[in-house]
Amino acid sequence: MANNRGTILPITLGFALVFTMLGTASLYMSTLQSEAQEKQVLSQKAFWLAEAGLIQYLHNWSLDPKVPPPTNQQPFADGGIYDAAVLIEGIIPRVTVTGNYNGIKRTVSAQFIKIPKAFENTISTGGNLTSHGAGIFYVNGKTRISGAYNREGWVSGGFYDRQVGVSQGDTTIPIPDYSAGDEFRDFVQFGMNAMGSYPAEQVVHIEADDGDTVWISPDDELIDKKVIFVESPTPGLVDVNILFGTTSPWQADQDLTVISTGTINYYQPLQFSEDSRLSVVAWDDYTEGSVLYSQHAGVTYAHDDVFLTDLLEIGSYTGNLIANGANPNPNLYDWPWPLNDTAINNDNGISLVELLTLQSYYYSSDVRDGDIPPGFELLFTVGNPHIFNWQEG
């Protein structure tokens, strides 16, 4: 018995140690858990702060793109700040906003762009839409006409959704005002800026003389090119003729924009590749014709008129067709035949002339989804603000 005396103390202390350790461990665990939960809440708050900053800046930017990005903003009474920064990637700004709530940070970023309303439509014109000849055409998606729709001859047209008398703000795209007044100079500057947005090896700049015609046809050297700018000294005095396409018709991922200070004529589009896109920007008119089965995907923008003429075989166009029709004449109901200067020079907007077979026009939402043809971003100075390529981190 004498040997057992005093053992109660170490046993008690042992128990005390074990319970203390267990208590401490459980305390530690619960602390960790509570911390994790707190961090989660703070992280959520930081995320929504960042989102709030992004939306706030989108609003500010839509009113005035020159407004600097907000920094050190505390939008909510219970604390937390956000900082925004802008990085121009090519032409489209990427806005990065970091929300910071009690030291916990979350970052979100997205690209902002204004997309003109004309890109909601398959066909848009600031002038009239006139059909003449014999044949059938179908326009899927929206057709928006600021002037009138005139049908001559034996053309039967099917419009999924056609409206006339629409505001020109919804059917046309203005040239960005770089020079305060001289629109042609602005157009040339637009062409230069479009080229300047890409590496030199991806652009082709042709300086033509007045009265020249530049013939472009499929060529290996044009593979991977983004912008071809054909420039003449005088407005409207150069013709660009495109035959079949620009690279082999089956070249995948072609995404090229041809810009001309004169007219552009596209003969026999043969863009069979799914990823092929050929877009055009013409200071003057755009004409497209085909005698065999044709397929064209891209954005067509004519500052003046579009003539879809001499379409002698089944064909399809997928994209957005826009003709500003610089001086629309809504009273033009009698289309003189055969064509003469009076008819052509009346700035009709879009004309389907000598259509002899079935032509289909399909809407493409590529632009609205942020997949913008080379150079077109520079034309997007008006329209609804869009947010795309959102990402976290």
Next chain:
Amino acid sequence: MKSKKLFLVVLCCIILAAAISYRYYSKGRPKPEKQAKKETVVEPGKKKVNPSRPEDYGMMVTHGSISEEETQRMIAQKVKVLKSSLSSPDREKLKEKIKEDPKKTKEKLEKVDVAIRQCQEELAENPDNQAVKKRLQRLWTLKTIASELPK
């Protein structure tokens, strides 16, 4: 003595555990950091692009109106180059896409010829009609494509 040492060790452990717990509980929240990033702007249009030579890209440049024969010769040459540059499967694909009854092609060519005659008549009356001149050029081009490409 032994039990005293043991007591001291256990006491130290308890104090240590209490200190750790206290540290976690009393940890102050870090102050928010201000992090204003600088705006980076790359202005478009800054890069100078030197004029290119059209022939380096297989382009041709003509000046003013060209005759029907010149148009035919030029388009026929382009079609020949295009066909020779195509791989065999691509050539078959093209044939399949544009194949049509020769009778139909003939009818189309006749229609194009009618339109060409209309333009020529119009030009005989008004030789300065630029719009008709341009359409005539387009019709010659399309006529050559219709006769050359399906071959």
